[in-house]
Amino acid sequence: MFDTLSDKLQGALDSVKGQGKLTEKDVERAAREIRLALLEADVNYKVVKDFVKKVKDRAMGAEILQSLTPAQQFVKIINEELTELMGSTANKLSFSPRPPTVILMVGLQGSGKTTTCGKLANMLKSQGKSPAMVAADVYRPAAVDQLKSLGEQLDVPVYDEGTQADPVDIAKHGLAWARELGRDVLIVDTAGRLHIDETLMDELVRIRKEVKPHNILLVLDAMTGQDAVNVAQQFQERVNFDGVVLTKLDGDARGGAALSVKAVTGKPVKFASTGEKLDAFEHFHPDRMAGRILGMGDVLSLVEKAEQAVDRKKAEELEQRLRKSQFTFDDFLDQMQQVRNMGPLQNLLGMIPGLPMGKLKDLQVDEKALGRIEAIIQSMTAEERRNPDLITGSRRRRIAEGSGNDIQAVNQLLKQFKQMQKMVKQLSSGKMPKNPFQMLGGGGGGLPF
């Protein structure tokens, strides 16, 4: 079960009934939850302060839309503010009219620079560019070997001078080398360094002067805590980076550091690194990040979509029947069709909280399977749909044949349906969500298939 902010807001605003306005007390209660959620997500506490104030100002006295619960209303405001703070999609690199375009990678130790160099090279390659890389990390044992090994794997040339040369010289020579080779992008890997290490920060400044990068990317671990602000500010002051690569997003860190960095430096996150494989790398989508930071997926758009797709009257009827635990195959079919009206399930899943972005790619939603389920239900008689207990062996065979499926598929569906009925019973004995699709957002039930 997900302990999401939307759940907590629901709890905090439980007492707000009807469609009136939010009182100051409601807003305070909600603000507390928002503050905690952001702090748990590692957003810098000063950034949190400003943000919560903004949300409070907006929420105070705000009209609650008829279609939303107060909690949803809050989620909507937070989502909008967060998305605005994260900025629009400024996730492009700038390319020099006179190649090679130089990209300088900088960051703390262990943030994932070297691997990111490889991933970026891979992405550029797939976009038809001809990248090259320079190994300017002479400090960490075997860092040069690591970049060379990545280069081999990707068939991307790597320039190095071993570990005895000066990184500034290596970068400079590397640029001349790339130009000669006619490569159009040069990625410069640098050693991880602490933002307070004067000598090494100075070295970066000199590399920058020497190779005049068109893009400087700060590689930042998504798990970074409050210190992200110091790190970003220092790197900004010394080398003025252009954007951030957020790494290790395949984990379950909320990644609030991204928000802090954007808030204090104004620099956008451009790329997201989502796995150890070299193609686990993508352009960053700030709208998705807002939901992630709050741990609620894009609940709001889900709510909005549901609002549009669900026939309200039908939903109310369904709710009535659910309350009486009379959930039938007709309802199942109905609900499924409404969900499908909301767009491809793949997209819908992306909005469900708790599913890390990286995992979604592996998650195949079999739209065909949904079609099969529809066909099976449609092959049932009205009587059978209302009372599935009637469906015995011979009827199962008939339904299977009628729908063009084998009997296992029918058995499986019946089993799933039983489970769903059970779930509905549990739900209806407790509190029933007003909108059946909250089951998706709330993470409680979810789809039975």
Next chain:
Amino acid sequence: MTQNWSEVFVGVEEGARVEPPEEKQRKRRGWFQQLREGLSKSRQALQQQFSAIIFDQLDDEFWERIEETLIYADVGVESTVSIVEQLEQAADAGEITDSQQLLHHLRTITADHFSGADARIDVSKMPTVILVVGVNGTGKTTTIGKIAWHLKQLGKEPLLVAGDTFRAAAIEQLVEWGKRVDCEVIHSERGADPGAVVFDGIAAAKSRGADVVIVDTAGRLHTQVNLMKELEKIVRVIRKQVPDAPHETLLTIDATTGQNGLVQARLFKEAVDITGVILTKMDGTAKGGIAVAISHELDLPLKLIGTGEKMEHLQPFDAGGFAEALFDDTLLGG
């Protein structure tokens, strides 16, 4: 100040000391001082927090500021609440009337939040097997190099096993550390089965009479179920050779890590029974407060602190010193 490492490593000669390498003599400093120096660079924010505290009026705003100070150190909401609650009790009992007392209590309470479990590392078994695990880039390989160097200085004969067969040049990195420290590294080819190389490594240690085997592992996210299973398998492989091993399973946590560190520690603990935590990169400006939460909430002792990239940049953990470095005198605007 040289550390008395025989109080950390059980099984090394009584009173054994580690001398920093020659070129470093000039810069010999205790870890307190190293920590303070690191911390002082970004302490302005904290300092402002404290100076703004008005002591004759312990109002909501006052408590909020204390909270923020802790949150800013990455201590996390739950442990912050717990620390503040205890601080409030002290205040209610009239024990806090000035900033000195506040600081004193804050330090003691924070230090007391660390687990009381044994923070020593027993290397008296023949062989002692130490397994080092953690998320990518947290400092496993470097810390292994540092531990090996210290043990060597203390008269032990460590042997390193390159259990990271996944990341590019991970093997080369450990081999390089082996050269620096002058100890043997057992390794295979990249892409080989980590279980197999660990098996070979421990067998080699037994046949050669190495007394401490330190096993490096690939960085992995705690959310990668298969890779966590792989760790469990490595433990099983180790046990086939030495039934009561690994004697230590150490988790590296990067001091810059925020609240996710707690989840990391919890899941690693569930998978391989962590015996202690090493907090790395304490030479930066991050306060490493997540270590408070990890130690407190999961009852895991902190054992070592990483304070730089060189082999001598390793320190025993000391809760009092940690709290003192976290809440330094200069916070009071001195």
